[in-house]
Amino acid sequence: MPSHVKSGRYHHxxxxxxxxxxxxxxxxxxxxxxxxxxxxSRRAGVSVAAPYKHFADRDALLASLAARSFREQHRRFTxxxxxxxxxxxRIAAFAAAYVRFAAxxxxxxxxxxxxxxxxxxxxxxxxxxxxxxxALMPITRRLAPSEEAAFDLLIRIAAAAxxxxxxxxxxxxxxxxxxxxATEARSARTARDIVAxxxxxxxx
Amino acid sequence: MPSHVKSGRYHHxxxxxxxxxxxxxxxxxxxxxxxxxxxxSRRAGVSVAAPYKHFADRDALLASLAARSFREQHRRFTxxxxxxxxxxxRIAAFAAAYVRFAAxxxxxxxxxxxxxxxxxxxxxxxxxxxxxxxALMPITRRLAPSEEAAFDLLIRIAAAAxxxxxxxxxxxxxxxxxxxxATEARSARTARDIVAxxxxxxxx
DNA sequence: GTCTATACGACGATAGAC
DNA sequence: GTCTATCGTCGTATAGAC
Numbered sequence: 001m002p003s004h005v006k007s008g009r010y011h012h013x014x015x016x017x018x019x020x021x022x023x024x025x026x027x028x029x030x031x032x033x034x035x036x037x038x039x040x041s042r043r044a045g046v047s048v049a050a051p052y053k054h055f056a057d058r059d060a061l062l063a064s065l066a067a068r069s070f071r072e073q074h075r076r077f078t079x080x081x082x083x084x085x086x087x088x089x090r091i092a093a094f095a096a097a098y099v100r101f102a103a104x105x106x107x108x109x110x111x112x113x114x115x116x117x118x119x120x121x122x123x124x125x126x127x128x129x130x131x132x133x134x135a136l137m138p139i140t141r142r143l144a145p146s147e148e149a150a151f152d153l154l155i156r157i158a159a160a161a162x163x164x165x166x167x168x169x170x171x172x173x174x175x176x177x178x179x180x181x182a183t184e185a186r187s188a189r190t191a192r193d194i195v196a197x198x199x200x201x202x203x204x
Numbered sequence: 205m206p207s208h209v210k211s212g213r214y215h216h217x218x219x220x221x222x223x224x225x226x227x228x229x230x231x232x233x234x235x236x237x238x239x240x241x242x243x244x245s246r247r248a249g250v251s252v253a254a255p256y257k258h259f260a261d262r263d264a265l266l267a268s269l270a271a272r273s274f275r276e277q278h279r280r281f282t283x284x285x286x287x288x289x290x291x292x293x294r295i296a297a298f299a300a301a302y303v304r305f306a307a308x309x310x311x312x313x314x315x316x317x318x319x320x321x322x323x324x325x326x327x328x329x330x331x332x333x334x335x336x337x338x339a340l341m342p343i344t345r346r347l348a349p350s351e352e353a354a355f356d357l358l359i360r361i362a363a364a365a366x367x368x369x370x371x372x373x374x375x376x377x378x379x380x381x382x383x384x385x386a387t388e389a390r391s392a393r394t395a396r397d398i399v400a401x402x403x404x405x406x407x408x
Numbered sequence: 409g410t411c412t413a414t415a416c417g418a419c420g421a422t423a424g425a426c
Numbered sequence: 427g428t429c430t431a432t433c434g435t436c437g438t439a440t441a442g443a444c
Contacts, residue, residue: 015409015410046409046410046411047410047411047412049409049411049412049413050409053409053410054409
């Protein structure tokens, strides 16, 4: 029998994980700005000192969540782009999946893009972001005549998807249930438009 | 001679304005989250109580700045789109000007889009945003077969410009002096691609 | 690893003098 | 309209007991 049962102290098999879950729920409720260590501790049922045995500071907890966000995006986008062989359709599927991720995993989206974590001091975070980028580049590479052009294509498609995801989050397109599907379609279509433009008028 | 000179008290011809300037400088230095009433007061050289004679609360000051941001965008985009008669070129000019605004007036950009002001409770803000939207819609209306299609077109172009502006701000494209021009070109090109796609394959 | 307790520092906003 | 002074709240982080 583990010590916490007889001691009466709170003890978790994985407090680190529970703190992350609590923090994520907090971000979901109050936005990226609303996250605090005090409230996270309270929700996890531990004292304010406990988290500091698992995370160096507030930023470290946020960075851990942001890295998880990139890994989850990686997982989702890999799955979404696997459905087709056609590069244009694959990147359109990515653009749609991007919007869906922002909508369905709002908290993870926020920690990755709206909480201002100092990326440079958290290599795990940089790596996760890089891995995501590296997974997408081969798709646009098949649509572009050079590495630079492939980068340009990916960036423009991702930027458009990001913008649409933000607008969707602000209820710019209404609140009916089919709004998400419509925004996904908008994002996919924009990706196709950008690809078509790049094919017609190559630059780099 | 105004009373403040003989009284020795601090007094400004327009403290309200000076507070806004100080707040904007603060946002420029510390980001939208770094804005506080205390520090704004200090920079304006007045006590912490003084601002509350000009703004109901923190949110009211932010909302006033956000409204100014939309008015400045309106001014800039009107100027940028006036250079051409061709609707496609006009909206491409808007897309470029959007990126430039985000880069050159970073603080105004941030208060409008990154500080979370409660828009609904500040009609001045809603109005300024609406006026901006209304100024742009006629341009895409001439490129689309319906009001809905014109909205779709404008939204997608603005979303792409917004995404690119954010990426530019994160130094995603490097820090050389010509980076801004390159991002403006990317944004303009993306706008043209989206217009071309809409013309080829109309939807609504 | 977790607790209790606390040092320490913002910040928002107000009261009341002038 | 501006000041001085302050209250109340909340946050990060640490020390030391267990």
